[in-house]
Amino acid sequence: MRILHTMLRVGNLEKSIAFYTEVLGMTLLRRKDYPEGRFTLAFVGYGNEAEHTALELTHNWDTSEYDLGSGYGHIAIEVLDVYKACEQITSAGGNVVRAPGPMKHGQSVLAFVEDPDGYRIELLCKK
Incomplete structure (x- = not known):
């Protein structure tokens, strides 16, 4: 067993992909739109998903901002x-x-x- 990915909901997918790839040096591993559900999933990370954990960025098309909540750490x-x-x-x-x-x-x-x-x-x- 291993951890596959951690998911974060993001308000602006392009801005988030740019941050994780250009600022933190990750690679965009894959991205897929789900028009019926009105959301996009983008996976970023430091290596292929077969061997490395990824970060899943979930963009719900109708939501531009989220409350972080008090339970989130880092x-x-x-x-x-x-x-x-x-x-x-x-x-x-x-x-x-x-x-x-x-x-x-x-x-x-x-x-x-x-x-x-x-x-x-x-x-x-x-x-």
């Missing part, structure tokens, strides 16, 4: 250098909401960025 992405990743993300137009640095009460170096819908993504340097 997506975590491993990077080699959190400081360099934040520089690259900022220069690509991304929004760093927690500057890189040590984790409170821990040793890990991390940072947080937000996608166009306000979802938080943790950048974590694993040692």
Whole structure:
């Protein structure tokens, strides 16, 4: 068994695909419109779905905004250098909401960025 994907509902699919591919460096793996259901699914990730977990971006055509809710935490992405990743993300137009640095009460170096819908993504340097 393995985790296949995590799904996020997004208000603007093109803006979200651009963020995850151009700012975070993922690849658009597949995309399909479902006209009868009035939604589109786009899968992004860092490798093919046979071997890697993907992120499913769900765009309901009649909804442009969602409440994030109090139960949502974050997506975590491993990077080699959190400081360099934040520089690259900022220069690509991304929004760093927690500057890189040590984790409170821990040793890990991390940072947080937000996608166009306000979802938080943790950048974590694993040692």
